[in-house]
Amino acid sequence: xxxxxxxxxxxxxxxxxxxxxxxxxxxxxxxxxxxxxxxxxxxxxxxxxxxxxxxxxxxxxxxxxxxxxxxxxxxxxxxxxxxxxxxxxxxxxxxxxxxxxxxxxxxxxxxxxxxxxxxxxxxxxxxx
Numbered sequence: 755x756x757x758x759x760x761x762x763x764x765x766x767x768x769x770x771x772x773x774x775x776x777x778x779x780x781x782x783x784x785x786x787x788x789x790x791x792x793x794x795x796x797x798x799x800x801x802x803x804x805x806x807x808x809x810x811x812x813x814x815x816x817x818x819x820x821x822x823x824x825x826x827x828x829x830x831x832x833x834x835x836x837x838x839x840x841x842x843x844x845x846x847x848x849x850x851x852x853x854x855x856x857x858x859x860x861x862x863x864x865x866x867x868x869x870x871x872x873x874x875x876x877x878x879x880x881x882x
Contacts, residue, residue, distance in 0.1 A: 762794040766802045781822045811846050
């Protein structure tokens with residue numbers, strides 16, 4: 755199925771401006787009809803979903819651009835693309851560890867406050 759830019763924007767939950775920006779930055783390359791209008795297909799839906807996932811995992815735009823260029827070259831770049839993803843996974847795993855450590859520290863502080871508040875409330879009720 756083919757989608758106009760408006761349909762594709764709604765389908766991917768991205769603005770038309772974002773899609774045009776992605777095109778300008780070389781992240782996507784929609785096909786064009788004879789009249790010059792962009793159109794997108796199912797493989798573009800899958801590709802945009804992957805781009806969004808990379809962005810959500812904090813892959814820098816320059817790295818996504820590099821990946822997109824390699825993808826456009828074809829299968830001969832599969833090893834390099836895999837290596838990029840392995841490196842990104844390693845970086846993401848480190849971020850997750852750091853985030854979990856920070857979450858634990860927040861939980862510890864919240865538990866401390868709960869305990870102190872409970873002690874204060876027990877003292878207030880004991881004095882009544």
